[in-house]
Amino acid sequence: MLEAFQTTFSFWPLTFLLIGTAAGIVVGSIPGLTATMLIALTLPLTFTMAPTTAMALLVGEYVGGISGGLISATLLRMPGTPASIMTTLDGFPMATSGRGERALALGILASVVGGLVSWVFLAVLSPPLSLLALRFGPWEYFALVLMALVMLATLSQGSMIKGLMAGFLGMVLAVPGIDPSVGQLRLTFGFQSMAGGFSLLPVLIGTFAVSQIFKDLLYLNEKLPDVRVERRRIMVGFRDLRTHGANLLRSSVIGTWIGILPGIGGNIAAMVSYATSKNLSKEPEKFGTGHEPGVVSTEAANNASIGGALIPLITMGIPGSVTEAVLIGALIIHNLQPGPLLFTTNPEIAFGIITSYLVANVMMLFLMLFAISWIAKIMYVPRHLLLSGILVFCVIGTFALNNRFFDVWVMLAFGALGFVLERCKVPLGPFVIGFVLSPLAEEQLRSGLMLSDGDPAGVLEYPIATGLLVVVVLTLCWPLIRRQIEAVRKPVG
Amino acid sequence: MFRRHFAGLGLAVAGALTLGLMPAATGLSTASAQEAFPTKPIRVIVPFAPGGRTDTVARLLAKKIEEKDLLPQPLVIVNMQGGSGGIAGQATLDAEADGHTILHWHHQFLIAHAMELVPFAIEDFDSIGFAGGGSPVWAVRAESDYATLDDLVTALQAEPRSLVETIGIGTIPHFVGALLANEAGFETRKVQAGGGADRLKMIAGKQADIALFSAAEYLRNKDVAGGLRPLVFFGPNRIDVISEVPTALELGYNVTWANPNWWLAPKGVPADRLQLIADALRQAMDDPEIKEWYVTNALDHYWTDGATAMDESATLQAALDEVAATIK
Numbered sequence: 001m002l003e004a005f006q007t008t009f010s011f012w013p014l015t016f017l018l019i020g021t022a023a024g025i026v027v028g029s030i031p032g033l034t035a036t037m038l039i040a041l042t043l044p045l046t047f048t049m050a051p052t053t054a055m056a057l058l059v060g061e062y063v064g065g066i067s068g069g070l071i072s073a074t075l076l077r078m079p080g081t082p083a084s085i086m087t088t089l090d091g092f093p094m095a096t097s098g099r100g101e102r103a104l105a106l107g108i109l110a111s112v113v114g115g116l117v118s119w120v121f122l123a124v125l126s127p128p129l130s131l132l133a134l135r136f137g138p139w140e141y142f143a144l145v146l147m148a149l150v151m152l153a154t155l156s157q158g159s160m161i162k163g164l165m166a167g168f169l170g171m172v173l174a175v176p177g178i179d180p181s182v183g184q185l186r187l188t189f190g191f192q193s194m195a196g197g198f199s200l201l202p203v204l205i206g207t208f209a210v211s212q213i214f215k216d217l218l219y220l221n222e223k224l225p226d227v228r229v230e231r232r233r234i235m236v237g238f239r240d241l242r243t244h245g246a247n248l249l250r251s252s253v254i255g256t257w258i259g260i261l262p263g264i265g266g267n268i269a270a271m272v273s274y275a276t277s278k279n280l281s282k283e284p285e286k287f288g289t290g291h292e293p294g295v296v297s298t299e300a301a302n303n304a305s306i307g308g309a310l311i312p313l314i315t316m317g318i319p320g321s322v323t324e325a326v327l328i329g330a331l332i333i334h335n336l337q338p339g340p341l342l343f344t345t346n347p348e349i350a351f352g353i354i355t356s357y358l359v360a361n362v363m364m365l366f367l368m369l370f371a372i373s374w375i376a377k378i379m380y381v382p383r384h385l386l387l388s389g390i391l392v393f394c395v396i397g398t399f400a401l402n403n404r405f406f407d408v409w410v411m412l413a414f415g416a417l418g419f420v421l422e423r424c425k426v427p428l429g430p431f432v433i434g435f436v437l438s439p440l441a442e443e444q445l446r447s448g449l450m451l452s453d454g455d456p457a458g459v460l461e462y463p464i465a466t467g468l469l470v471v472v473v474l475t476l477c478w479p480l481i482r483r484q485i486e487a488v489r490k491p492v493g
Numbered sequence: 494m495f496r497r498h499f500a501g502l503g504l505a506v507a508g509a510l511t512l513g514l515m516p517a518a519t520g521l522s523t524a525s526a527q528e529a530f531p532t533k534p535i536r537v538i539v540p541f542a543p544g545g546r547t548d549t550v551a552r553l554l555a556k557k558i559e560e561k562d563l564l565p566q567p568l569v570i571v572n573m574q575g576g577s578g579g580i581a582g583q584a585t586l587d588a589e590a591d592g593h594t595i596l597h598w599h600h601q602f603l604i605a606h607a608m609e610l611v612p613f614a615i616e617d618f619d620s621i622g623f624a625g626g627g628s629p630v631w632a633v634r635a636e637s638d639y640a641t642l643d644d645l646v647t648a649l650q651a652e653p654r655s656l657v658e659t660i661g662i663g664t665i666p667h668f669v670g671a672l673l674a675n676e677a678g679f680e681t682r683k684v685q686a687g688g689g690a691d692r693l694k695m696i697a698g699k700q701a702d703i704a705l706f707s708a709a710e711y712l713r714n715k716d717v718a719g720g721l722r723p724l725v726f727f728g729p730n731r732i733d734v735i736s737e738v739p740t741a742l743e744l745g746y747n748v749t750w751a752n753p754n755w756w757l758a759p760k761g762v763p764a765d766r767l768q769l770i771a772d773a774l775r776q777a778m779d780d781p782e783i784k785e786w787y788v789t790n791a792l793d794h795y796w797t798d799g800a801t802a803m804d805e806s807a808t809l810q811a812a813l814d815e816v817a818a819t820i821k
Contacts, residue, residue, distance in 0.1 A: 040542075040543040040544075040572070043543060043552075044552065044556075047552075047556060130718075131718055133694075134694055134697045134698035134718055135698055136698065137695065137698055137700035138684070138700065177575075177576070178576065178577060178610065178663075180662070180685060180687075181662055181685050182662055182663075183608055183610070183661075183662035183663020183664070183667070184608070184609075184610075184663070185610060192576070192579055192580070192583050192611075192612055193580070193583075195575065195576025195577065195579045195580060195610070195611075196574070196575025196576040196579075196580050197575070199575070262690055262691065262694055263687060263690075263691065316693075316697075316714065316717045316718070317713045317714060317717070318690045318693060318694060318714075318717075319544070319690055320690075322542045322543075322544070325542060325543070325544035325545065326542075326543050326544040327544075328544055329543060329544030329545070329548065329549055330544075332549055332790070333549060333552070333553065335786065335789060337712070337713045338713065339713045339714055339716070339717065340716050340717055341716065402572070402573050402574060402575065402580070403538075403571045403572065403573050403584075404573060404580065404584060443685070443687070446685060447684055447685045447686065450682070450683060450684040450685055451657065451684045451700060451701075453654075453682065
């Protein structure tokens with residue numbers, strides 16, 4: 001490990017780590033462009049580099065990319081990257097009520113803490129944790145996702161019916177494409193372009209960024225709420241570590257764990273930890289209105305999920321997402337086999353990734369603090385220029401996702417849909433959550449049923465899954481139970 | 494037709510102009526039109542996300558072609574995942590058939606067609622050739638009771654559906670498993686999993702008993718969480734890096750899955766242009782570095798010309814269509 005630090009701290013790896021982290025932050029903060037795209041795009045450049053340098057660049061981009069999303073999520077209510085979608089819920093209200101710098105500062109703090117906590121797990125507990133993650137089969141995934149869905153059901157502000165409708169609409173729009181369990185096309189209406197369903201990125205960018213642009217266009221001449229940011233006010237103290245300590249730690253651990261589970265990543269980590277924080281909170285009604293713990297829990301979790309995702313990648317060669325698949329591709333191109341043997345055959349690479357991840361997080365902290373006063377200047381840019389600039393990036397990024405224009409139409413259509421929904425006071429949060437979580441729940445449930453030969457009671461053979469389902473039932477019944485308890489207490493008191 | 498003719502003429506004129514109006518007016522002959530190819534980077538559409546085998550092979554060969562200057566223009570890899578390859582295939586067919594857009598896929602194409610997931614067939618494409626390929630293994634956990642494929646088959650015949658096979662419904666693992674099951678006469682209980690990583694997870698996590706892995710995946714993961722035991726290799730012959738694994742043919746089952754890296758073009762590209770691309774790919778394949786990469790990554794290193802590749806694929810397509818009828 002010490003040797004790996006020496007390698008990482010030599011000139012080229014360090015330089016490229018810095019370049020990667022900085023580029024990641026920039027790309028991550030632009031709605032439409034994601035860390036995955038940046039990594040895939042720079043992959044060919046790494047062919048000629050030394051493997052340690054190549055991995056330093058890519059890991060830096062990954063960390064920077066997830067962290068940068070916080071900026072636009074907070075200042076513009078446009079998630080710069082899918083992982084920061086939940087940050088819009090509390091970050092933007094904070095910004096519009098004059099606490100933008102506070103939201104950013106807390107977000108950066110939480111990101112770094114999330115990164116460091118998951119690094120400790122990565123460096124110390126990788127092998128046992130990845131073994132534990134293997135115990136998570138279809139039923140466990142299903143129960144976990146169902147738990148998140150139920151806990152988030154109360155997410156919406158205002159009308160519960162509208163929130164549930166939004167969630168249901170999100171679920172319905174996630175259906176088209178290839179049915180995961182019978183391998184047949186469904187709800188594509190004969191359009192070949194629909195065979196891949198609606199991709200996550202165009203839907204998210206459309207619903208949040210493009211709809212926001214439509215809305216802003218209507219009010220172009222109105223004075224905007226003051227969301228200016230001054231650098232000297234972007235400071236966080238030890239007091240924050242104390243107030244938010246428990247939340248930081250809990251969200252980082254949740255984020256790490258979700259990251260370790262292959263197939264689900266930063267955005268789901270943020271959803272689960274947000275839901276947990278809200279349900280444990282003494283004032284859950286404040287979430288979604290610009291509540292500090294909301295920003296803290298989402299940002300700690302999405303950054304921690306990277307460290308978590310690196311665990312199965314390094315120890316088992318199992319990619320948790322497309323981003324990790326590209327990282328594995330980078331290793332394979334250098335004739336390195338990721339997996340348990342990597343620590344014996346090429347320890348400098350395995351430990352190099354681990355140390356790069358740590359250094360990237362520290363670099364991210366300083367880069368973000370340093371750059372934030374400049375980044376915040378976007379708020380001074382005339383609105384019409386800013387919006388058209390962002391729209392251009394949304395189109396480029398969405399097109400680049402899969403190199404086809406269909407996705408751009410999807411983005412615009414979802415932009416219009418998001419706009420209409422908001423006009424009707426239907427919340428967007430549940431809509432996106434339904435869209436993201438329901439395909440996972442469906443696929444895992446149907447796999448689980450295949451495993452138990454069609455018998456739903458088969459889930460009882462899996463203690464973890466059963467335990468999670470009990471939590472689901474308790475969450476659903478809690479308001480009822482609480483009312484009963486209060487009814488019993490009142491006459492006595 | 495007319496438009497294409499004029500476009501070709503225009504290209505020839507442009508080509509002649511850039512070359513400094515060389516050999517005078519004869520520059521308008523077809524010969525010069527041939528020389529003018531390629532006039533811009535050649536797009537290689539890959540139906541998968543970056544990072545997998547198909548993408549990596551395309552990128553490595555593209556890099557080698559540029560390095561050795563085998564084509565005047567570079568190959569640019571364009572990833573278009575989703576819809577079982579239907580999106581990438583359709584994009585290739587929608588592009589102009591001038592050789593500047595080609596497709597790099599494998600025999601999952603045949604499965605997607607057999608499952609009626611794509612509205613086109615291999616006959617809609619011109620075949621450039623196979624740039625090697627790789628076959629999978631069927632593996633169980635290392636501590637499993639089944640030491641050989643025969644043990645497993647006997648157990649499954651005695652008690653059908655007693656073991657869990659993890660597959661992606663309507664994908665390669667599903668079809669290769671079904672080919673073997675039909676041939677040997679047994680039935681497993683099938684559980685859906687997303688991809689190779691998910692299958693490994695389900696084997697290592699003891700949720701499933703049998704799974705198909707590419708030879709490279711097997712090599713990478715054979716020691717993960719208790720380890721894997723390969724029972725049968727689906728290549729036409731054994732390969733060096735896993736020379737201990739018998740082929741299905743050796744064990745008496747007429748099942749192979751060579752899964753070649755298939756280079757395709759939309760139908761109608763002039764034959765000389767296809768030949769130019771094929772020559773560049775073949776020469777890149779001959780490079781010792783590429784050869785070594787194939788061997789260490791458990792792939793078979795060979796080049797099959799376009800016509801042979803198409804014939805072999807057509808034969809396999811007919812067999813897979815039959816399998817699809819039994820499992821759909």
